[in-house]
Amino acid sequence: MPFFKTSFNGYAVKFSPFFENRLAVATSQNFGILGNGRIHVLDLNPSGPITEIASFDTADGVYDCTWSENNENLLVSAIADGSVKLWDLALPLTQNPIRSLHEHTREVHSVDWNPVRRDSFLSSSWDDTIKLWTIDRPTSVRTFKEHAYCVYSAIWNPRHGDVFASASGDCTLRIWDVREPNSTMILPAHEFEILSCDWNKYDDCLIATASVDKSIKVWDVRSFRVPVTVLNGHTYAVRKVKFSPHRESLIASCSYDMTVCLWDYQVEDALVGRYDHHTEFAVGVDMSVLVEGLFASTGWDELVYVWQHGTDPRAP
Amino acid sequence: MSSSTGNGPPPKPWEGARASSGPAPFKPPSPGSTSDVVEASGTAKPGEIVNTPQRNPSATGTALARPVPTRPWEQNYGSSYGVNAGYGSGMGYNSGYGSGTLGSYGGYGSSYGGGMYGNSMYRGGYGSSGMYGGSGMYGGSGMYGGGLGGPMTGGYGMGMGGPYGEQDPNNPYGAPPSPPGFWLSALRVMHGVVTFFGRVAMLIDQNTQAFHLFMSALLQLFDRSGMLYGELARFVFRLLGIRTKSRKVHPEGPHGPGHPSATHGHNHIEGPKAAPSGSWDNVWSDDAVRGN
Numbered sequence: 001m002p003f004f005k006t007s008f009n010g011y012a013v014k015f016s017p018f019f020e021n022r023l024a025v026a027t028s029q030n031f032g033i034l035g036n037g038r039i040h041v042l043d044l045n046p047s048g049p050i051t052e053i054a055s056f057d058t059a060d061g062v063y064d065c066t067w068s069e070n071n072e073n074l075l076v077s078a079i080a081d082g083s084v085k086l087w088d089l090a091l092p093l094t095q096n097p098i099r100s101l102h103e104h105t106r107e108v109h110s111v112d113w114n115p116v117r118r119d120s121f122l123s124s125s126w127d128d129t130i131k132l133w134t135i136d137r138p139t140s141v142r143t144f145k146e147h148a149y150c151v152y153s154a155i156w157n158p159r160h161g162d163v164f165a166s167a168s169g170d171c172t173l174r175i176w177d178v179r180e181p182n183s184t185m186i187l188p189a190h191e192f193e194i195l196s197c198d199w200n201k202y203d204d205c206l207i208a209t210a211s212v213d214k215s216i217k218v219w220d221v222r223s224f225r226v227p228v229t230v231l232n233g234h235t236y237a238v239r240k241v242k243f244s245p246h247r248e249s250l251i252a253s254c255s256y257d258m259t260v261c262l263w264d265y266q267v268e269d270a271l272v273g274r275y276d277h278h279t280e281f282a283v284g285v286d287m288s289v290l291v292e293g294l295f296a297s298t299g300w301d302e303l304v305y306v307w308q309h310g311t312d313p314r315a316p
Numbered sequence: 317m318s319s320s321t322g323n324g325p326p327p328k329p330w331e332g333a334r335a336s337s338g339p340a341p342f343k344p345p346s347p348g349s350t351s352d353v354v355e356a357s358g359t360a361k362p363g364e365i366v367n368t369p370q371r372n373p374s375a376t377g378t379a380l381a382r383p384v385p386t387r388p389w390e391q392n393y394g395s396s397y398g399v400n401a402g403y404g405s406g407m408g409y410n411s412g413y414g415s416g417t418l419g420s421y422g423g424y425g426s427s428y429g430g431g432m433y434g435n436s437m438y439r440g441g442y443g444s445s446g447m448y449g450g451s452g453m454y455g456g457s458g459m460y461g462g463g464l465g466g467p468m469t470g471g472y473g474m475g476m477g478g479p480y481g482e483q484d485p486n487n488p489y490g491a492p493p494s495p496p497g498f499w500l501s502a503l504r505v506m507h508g509v510v511t512f513f514g515r516v517a518m519l520i521d522q523n524t525q526a527f528h529l530f531m532s533a534l535l536q537l538f539d540r541s542g543m544l545y546g547e548l549a550r551f552v553f554r555l556l557g558i559r560t561k562s563r564k565v566h567p568e569g570p571h572g573p574g575h576p577s578a579t580h581g582h583n584h585i586e587g588p589k590a591a592p593s594g595s596w597d598n599v600w601s602d603d604a605v606r607g608n
Contacts, residue, residue: 017325033515034508069325080515103365107515118324120350126518129366134351139363141354150518158330162353163342169521177343178350179357185341195522201330205340212522222341237523246329256523281526289328 010298028061037062116161210238
């Protein structure tokens with residue numbers, strides 16, 4: 001599979017839930033510290049290079065993006081200036097973004113579309129809050145403010161449209177129900193900041209967390225005193241963790257150690273694959289929902305790789 | 317949303333699979349749209365803006381097990397970073413600042429304090445005489461104190477973006493002149509600086525080990541460049557004919573290497589065996605000259 005060169009440093013990559021050959025990439029200039037941002041929408045070709053079908057520019061870095069689950073052209077992005085912007089691929093560039101939602105008071109670090117109810121999405125920010133948005137409202141529906149430090153990631157439960165989890169720099173993972181005033185569970189999951197979390201797609205009680213302490217832990221929310229398992233193998237902070245949409249026990253992760261790792265948390269030698277194709281921090285990884293075993297990753301080396309599990313991402 | 321299809325994506329691979337390995341501790345899902353569900357639960361609070369400094373985690377009844385670190389952009393850095401810390405609060409990043417924040421103004425270095433207070437001056441319209449004239453205007457702490465005491469204190473809480481051009485409705489002295497371009501642009505630059513430091517700090521936060529790596533790489537680079545320049549300087553000196561290294565090995569005597577005195581000295585260094593004896597006769601070529 002070929003790679004795609006972005007003009008800025010990669011921050012996140014997401015496969016479209018509608019088209020098996022489409023993905024979106026969030027990028028930021030100057031490592032996201034100062035400068036502009038750009039969102040690329042890419043199409044994979046069975047033979048030939050990856051083509052860009054659209055790109056949207058922003059005045060500040062883009063830290064994350066997510067595809068809508070009820071409109072194949074709709075894309076949501078988390079912008080470093082505290083705004084959440086919605087983009088419509090069907091509209092010309094001049095009419096985009098179709099919406100800019102500015103309620104967070106600091107950088108927005110993650111966005112996630114509700115895959116069950118499909119009419120809402122979450123944004124988490126460095127202002128310690130998570131906001132719930134619906135597509136029919138110009139303002140957020142609710143704000144979840146309990147974390148005592150930046151919230152790096154807020155992810156919907158893939159089987160329950162009212163439940164989501166949030167990972168924060170206050171070293172806790174919190175489980176929320178949008179109908180409850182406060183979080184329903186608090187897991188002091190790591191001794192250091194938690195940068196990412198993701199739900200198991202086949203067991204809605206299992207959740208994985210990735211932390212600055214270089215480890216990934218899998219938790220069962222029914223008995224969260226001890227983790228189900230601890231996955232060690234990364235040599236620096238783990239930036240993102242993702243459960244496979246196809247295999248119950250498969251986990252993908254990327255890290256500041258510049259590698260993308262694959263884990264099977266149910267076997268003893270959990271590390272089942274390590275890809276070191278990036279030459280800078282690997283900060284974005286995703287697995288295709290529509291094509292089993294198709295991976296995408298991006299990093300600060302300004303490259304987006306798409307590859308089939310077991311093959312070399314760099315192979316032409 | 318011009319092209320809303322209303323159709324969902326293809327079914328997810330996990331749909332239809334067994335839901336859970338046991339009873340989940342979640343309430344059963346509610347029917348209806350997300351906004352309806354949230355509103356029915358009574359937890360909806362549309363468009364709430366949360367300001368980080370006002371937020372009180374203990375108020376939620378979910379105190380943490382361990383102390384939470386200060387946010388990187390809120391830390392009170394040493395005096396050399398005063399511009400950063402001070403600016404963050406002065407800027408009213410998050411509009412509502414309490415008295416605690418105002419107290420932190422005391423820590424400003426005078427050189428930076430000027431700009432900050434100067435701008436609050438513009439808003440408040442205090443110091444009616446010589447608005448931008450006197451040097452005391454921008455630097456004077458007395459000036460600042462006045463501003464704080466007055467009814468304009470609220471002005472400090474204003475956000476960074478935009479309000480500087482606006483008129484203060486509470487201004488008893490009439491509309492203040494619009495802020496000079498210089499200060500405005502300086503403020504914008506400073507805002508960028510604050511954002512920069514905040515994000516760098518966050519990155520360091522997220523990746524402590526990599527920061528260590530970065531610093532050691534930087535130090536190594538300095539080290540190497542030092543060596544490089546050292547070599548370069550030596551090369552230039554050589555070109556100019558200047559010897560930078562003194563030859564300390566085997567210092568030669570005034571008469572040259574072949575002269576007996578040099579050899580004699582050497583012999584002397586050899587130690588107590590210097591006393592002439594038969595066995596040494598052939599060892600030193602100039603023994604004969606010395607006449608034994």
